[in-house]
Amino acid sequence: MTESYDVIVIGSGAGGGTLVHRLAPSGKRILLLERGSWLRREPQNWRASDVFVDGRYISPDTWYYDDLTPFQPQVHYFVGGATKLYGAALYRLREEDFSEMEHHDGVSPAWPISYGDMEPYYTQAEQLYQVHGARGEDPTEPPASAPYPFPAVSHEPRIQQLSDDLAAEGLHPFHAPCGILLNEGNMPFSRCVRCDNCDGFPCLVHAKSDAEVIAVRPAIEHANVTLLTGAQALRLECNDAGTAVTGVVASVNGIEETFRGDIVVVSCGAANSARLLLSSACDAHPDGLANGSDQVGRNYMFHNSQAVLALSKEANPTVFQKTLGVNDFYLKGTDDFEFPLGNIQMVGKSQAPMFRGEKPGETRFAPTWSLEDVARHAVDFWLSTEDLPRPENRVWLARDHTLTIAYTPSNEEPKKRLYHQLKSMLANLGMHHDHLLPHHAYLKNEIPVAGCAHQAGTCRFGTDPATSVLNPDCRTHEVDNLYVVDTSFFPSIGAVNPALTAMANALRVGDHLLGRLDAAAPRPEPVHVA
Ligand SMILES: Cc1cc2nc3c(=O)[nH]c(=O)nc-3n(C[C@H](O)[C@H](O)[C@H](O)COP(=O)(O)OP(=O)(O)OC[C@H]3O[C@@H](n4cnc5c(N)ncnc54)[C@H](O)[C@@H]3O)c2cc1C
Numbered sequence: 128m129t130e131s132y133d134v135i136v137i138g139s140g141a142g143g144g145t146l147v148h149r150l151a152p153s154g155k156r157i158l159l160l161e162r163g164s165w166l167r168r169e170p171q172n173w174r175a176s177d178v179f180v181d182g183r184y185i186s187p188d189t190w191y192y193d194d195l196t197p198f199q200p201q202v203h204y205f206v207g208g209a210t211k212l213y214g215a216a217l218y219r220l221r222e223e224d225f226s227e228m229e230h231h232d233g234v235s236p237a238w239p240i241s242y243g244d245m246e247p248y249y250t251q252a253e254q255l256y257q258v259h260g261a262r263g264e265d266p267t268e269p270p271a272s273a274p275y276p277f278p279a280v281s282h283e284p285r286i287q288q289l290s291d292d293l294a295a296e297g298l299h300p301f302h303a304p305c306g307i308l309l310n311e312g313n314m315p316f317s318r319c320v321r322c323d324n325c326d327g328f329p330c331l332v333h334a335k336s337d338a339e340v341i342a343v344r345p346a347i348e349h350a351n352v353t354l355l356t357g358a359q360a361l362r363l364e365c366n367d368a369g370t371a372v373t374g375v376v377a378s379v380n381g382i383e384e385t386f387r388g389d390i391v392v393v394s395c396g397a398a399n400s401a402r403l404l405l406s407s408a409c410d411a412h413p414d415g416l417a418n419g420s421d422q423v424g425r426n427y428m429f430h431n432s433q434a435v436l437a438l439s440k441e442a443n444p445t446v447f448q449k450t451l452g453v454n455d456f457y458l459k460g461t462d463d464f465e466f467p468l469g470n471i472q473m474v475g476k477s478q479a480p481m482f483r484g485e486k487p488g489e490t491r492f493a494p495t496w497s498l499e500d501v502a503r504h505a506v507d508f509w510l511s512t513e514d515l516p517r518p519e520n521r522v523w524l525a526r527d528h529t530l531t532i533a534y535t536p537s538n539e540e541p542k543k544r545l546y547h548q549l550k551s552m553l554a555n556l557g558m559h560h561d562h563l564l565p566h567h568a569y570l571k572n573e574i575p576v577a578g579c580a581h582q583a584g585t586c587r588f589g590t591d592p593a594t595s596v597l598n599p600d601c602r603t604h605e606v607d608n609l610y611v612v613d614t615s616f617f618p619s620i621g622a623v624n625p626a627l628t629a630m631a632n633a634l635r636v637g638d639h640l641l642g643r644l645d646a647a648a649p650r651p652e653p654v655h656v657a
């Protein structure tokens with residue numbers, strides 16, 4: 128048995144890394160366990176063939192689909208977690224996402240806290256992660272108590288043209304909120320060089336606002352914070368009554384060790400957090416730790432996403448493309464469809480090596496267009512439709528504790544309509560009409576659940592212990608010193624990217640924990656003056 132800590136945080140991504148950043152200045156003894164290593168800075172960081180074809184930074188895990196088909200999930204076990212590879216589009220959920228919302232396939236449930244409760248933390252998260260954006264352009268934008276800390280990342284000419292064309296269609300394109308350390312006013316001193324290898328790549332020059340750069344590195348400068356890499360939590364032990372976690376059993380570079388902490392926070396990513404709780408069954412929790420409600424692992428969501436590319440009539444020489452979003456179909460549908468469709472945004476610019484193994488030439492241009500031609504003309508979009516939390520969509524453990532996912536998509540109709548909506552506009556956007564092609568590099572389509580970048584929802588928070596795993600503070604209903612702060616807590620996922628919400632929530636839970644730790648701290652003896 129090793130040293131005891133005030134707080135043990137398991138997982139150093141958007142949730143765990145941000146939480147540790149919030150707790151670090153308190154002087155409390157904090158242990159951060161991360162199963163991965165530091166992501167190496169090396170030339171391959173920025174090589175499309177290494178990243179997208181060879182999957183250099185995809186961790187060698189095997190998960191199983193419902194029928195026990197094995198697949199390699201697109202997960203990233205590094206200090207900073209999935210944010211090392213993320214596109215850094217840092218959106219707030221819409222205010223409406225916190226209430227019930229009617230969708231084609233049913234109701235997206237309300238959150239147990241309001242947008243107003245989260246708003247101050249969204250503002251703090253935007254400041255911490257140095258988000259660039261422009262308020263007032265997106266009609267669905269929720270109220271904010273402060274401007275974005277940095278100006279929006281500018282559109283390059285082809286994307287500015289697209290923005291103008293979308294506006295001419297009567298839509299409201301906006302500058303996408305983006306977490307990169309870019310100073311366009313002073314490029315010689317800008318950490319970000321505005322390159323074409325951002326979305327889906329690690330940043331070689333550490334200029335992306337990821338959880339390693341922004342949260343973990345500054346946190347471990349505090350002497351009271353210890354980071355252990357190569358430390359995979361295997362199970363949590365608890366007391367006989369099942370009311371408190373007493374130990375975190377981890378494999379540290381292959382050697383099993385047990386760590387003690389007054390408070391334990393799980394933040395392994397939605398699927399792995401469920402796995403850890405389910406693997407920690409004991410006499411008091413026979414179906415998995417904190418799983419008396421049978422909700423751990425259920426309600427798995429990961430967005431009903433489509434990565435597609437259109438072909439611009441003029442070449443598209445854009446370098447940094449992820450600067451534009453459209454939310455006109457987020458809260459409502461179209462004239463003939465009353466339900467929300469989702470969010471449209473750009474993804475990183477296609478590069479020819481990304482197409483290896485794909486068939487983008489399956490167009491009327493083939494075989495006259497080379498892959499380079501397709502890449503040169505590609506304008507790349509990411510379409511997200513909300514998927515609904517369904518109890519039968521779940522992470523569970525097969526016989527030998529292998530992580531298994533059962534998932535049936537929801538909201539397929541709005542997803543189809545969002546695609547057709549974009550397709551119907553192509554001719555007016557300077558693109559070849561009728562060509563909106565799937566882009567597999569950004570989305571594994573063979574086994575859709577492998578594209579788990581936006582995984583969420585396996586330990587949802589709520590006020591009713593019968594239907595939720597966590598209370599509104601993200602503490603498990605059943606185990607007093609156990610919290611979960613990754614995207615597991617989402618009761619619904621909305622249709623914008625999830626990371627900023629995980630970061631904001633981690634700051635919110637951090638404040639709660641600081642209050643709890645302060646209240647538990649021994650009070651100094653009163654001094655009696657004679
Ligand atoms: C390619 C890509 C692009 C994306 N683009 C965007 C975007 O533009 N905008 C956006 O908002 N979101 C984006 N996302 C999603 C975003 O990165 C995630 O929503 C976010 O990182 C989730 O945070 P988390 O804390 O839940 O999990 P993670 O950030 O994944 O952190 C989990 C951490 O736990 C560690 N871990 C797992 N199991 C254990 C264990 N047993 N013991 C110890 N450590 C463990 C992992 O190694 C990891 O470091 C993207 C994701 C990917 C992969």
Ligand code: SF4
Pocket residue numbers: 307308318319320321322323324325326328329330331332333334335336447
């Ligand atoms: S665009 Fe900027 S933040 Fe993104 S990878 Fe390039 S240098 Fe890094």
